[in-house]
Amino acid sequence: MTKAIVQQQLSKFKDALQERPEHKVLERTITRNGILASAADYQAETKMTPVFSIDLDTGDVANQKQSGRCWMFAALNTMRHEIKNKFNVPKDFELSQNYTYFWDKLEKANYFYENVLATADLPTSDRKVAWLMTTPQQDGGQWDMIVAIIQKYGVVPKAAMPETYNSSKSSEFNSTFNLKLRKDAVALRKLVAANTPAAKIAAFKEELLNDVYRMLAYSFGEPPAQFDFEYRDAAKNYHLDRGLTPTAFFEKYVGWDLADYVSIINGPTADKPYNQMYTVEMLGNVVDGRQVRHLNVDMETFRAVAIKQLQSGESVWFGCDVGQESDRQKGIMDTTLYHKGELFDIDLKMTKAQRLDYAESLMTHAMVLTGVDLIDDKPTKWKVENSWGKKVGNDGFFVMSNAWMNEYCYQVVVNKKHLPAKLQEILKEKPTVLAPWDPMGSLA
Template identity: 75%
Template sequence: MFHFKEEFFVTKEISPEQLADFQANLNTQPAHAVIERAVTKNGILKTAADWQAEVDMAPVFSIDLDTGKVANQKQSGRCWMFAALNTMRHDIKNKLKIEGDFELSQSYTFFWDKLEKANYFYQNVLATAQLPTSDRKVAWLMTTPQQDGGQWDMFMAIIEKYGVVPKSVMPESFSSSASREFNATLNLKLRKDAVELRKLVAANASEAEIAKRKEEMLAEVYRMASYSFGQPPVKFDFEYRDSDKNYHIDRDLTPKAFFAKYIGWNLSDYVSIINAPTADKPYNHMYTVEMLGNVVGGRQVRHLNVDMATFKQVAIDQLKAGESVWFGCDVGQESDRQKGIMDTNLYHKDELFNVDMQMTKADRLDYGESLMTHAMVLTGVDLVDDKPTKWKVENSWGEKVGTKGFFVMSDAWMDEYCYQVVVNKKFLPAELQAVLTEEPKVLAPWDPMGALA
């Protein structure tokens, strides 16, 4: 085995001789003065931009679902909710032929997610109460007690327990559209409650005493959420006008009854498919993440890891069947938010600086360069010889970005920066459907596949 010599680990400062070498190396770079002037004036991305990518990513697709206008999550991290509700909204709007804009209430599901995440946090605090605060799990819990983000299975847990309602029944509030203040206030409370719960455990308080205090804490969270988002409806009337100008009204619906009647999906049919080509996650197996979830006793977060060819094929098959696809990606990588383009050829930073910046997808995950940060909806794909070249993406950032809110994603970008799609399991090959029942391997809480969109 090779052993490093001790001097390799001795701290050495940058010497004047090295600085002279660095300057000499810079002077040998072709057109270095021109490049310096361009970058100092325009910045890295504008200087490294490739206009051909914009030409190649023209928003025309061989399969293109009509999903209506995009929604707008505004200053909140609810992309996972918007994306999931949009897939359901597409279905309702098409079946009922609803005229005009129609959305499901993101504020309604936000309310319940905040309450359930608080309860989930308290449970994790109690489960780790005998560990020191310096323990990595405890530190991880306290870094962000709760946040706006989530994953598909977490949203399904909310739907299964609370149902959904039209946006007209529970519209946006200040805090649902701009959640920073609420999150900061709630996390302050949750950390303070964690101190008290850990002290109760340390003092050998009874289970009944701890449960009573935890219930009081949850009542306070419920009050905070009610003041901030409004109280969620228990019953409501659903009214709309269809494209033939006919008026419809359905009275005294509960949120769960509305979901059953107007959406009616068997939620267990929809499964999370991931592409994580890291050594610790062999393909064609199931994975879950420790301490990841929102509803205690609710649906477990489960991922089936597959190769990229399978990942894309199941998404294509669902689009061909006329159904949009929820997906998760690292949206900030190689993307132009204003133009709505995600493409690996969008910028050539390595050529600009003459520096090799290439990493494999696995290395980006293992070394913290990339993870899932955002969820959107696939609503189209351009197939050439039955192979995808680019994908149509419905975002939730309003109509002022992209093409009226829709983005174009190159197939190469999907290979590198897409990590999750959700499809009906019927689109999986039979051998992979059988894997879905496998007991999942439990990943660490900080695993990149536990990232919240």
């Protein structure tokens, strides 16, 4: 059998193209306008009106700008919704994303060093070592990782630690930081290879972390240990709360028992049976902190628990593959938005499991569900609070069709009280450990 493309095949391809009467029209259309504009379906937009039977008032959207902190913004947004409901803070009130960002970077460095030491006896060609070195750290994260940060360091209002150039535009810092971490990995592996005593390795690692702290302080500012919370509420009443620590602020103004909030995933691949717990090797940020844990359920359960939380008046953190079948400017996510297969007369359909198994899709972005449209108790579309500012979508809010949720949503975080009793029991089980590169370990 011939493996290379030969001239006879090229002739057949050309002849087949000429036999299509529409080929010149499509060539002119696609070459001039691109694939998405040529495949766009106007009718799909008419179904995505931003009207919902359940619609929470959550205030203004935030803007992560040129950083990959969507998971952090989404989590802090769900918490600021709680503060808004309890304390009537202004619509533009935010918790400091820069504060949690600082501590996440410090903890990720320590987590990386520990993984380097744990794999130091493996060659650099080993897949686990290569996985570590490909991205020593990044902006992204998972729900359980932000919980680990808050449980250890608390939260503060944005006024107590505002954004900086580097928090809003993180590429310069990340490239410099990853250079340092890779160089540190070289040194740590050399110490292990030389059979250096554990105490000396620990002391050297502390020196490395001291360098990291300095880098972070210069780039993001040093986090406050204590601060005053001063604001006027939405009714213009003045409030001043003095001498708060970040953990005291969280306890007083958010007040959640974070242990109650659990990650629910829909990963319909053959290696992950439903109604079981999973974790991911080498995934986390805080050493000895909260473990990343997922309960895998079918899509009907996935949607049902999200709806229950919205019905209770609480928004929902969720993770998805936002780049699939979506229009950023119009703020629409729908499976009928584009017809790329029809455009090329090629079957491009894949199942959700196939997309995961064959690296076509994984969780890339986290946002917040703030509403749903129920018709005869069935969801048709969902209201989504994004963190890309007000210039996209409907003042920053997106509309997601239920069909799109089924295909491209992978994770929701809900209070475990909304789960059926049998699933609450499964939460207590020891999780199956997935490989570091499993798609359910992707960072939003």
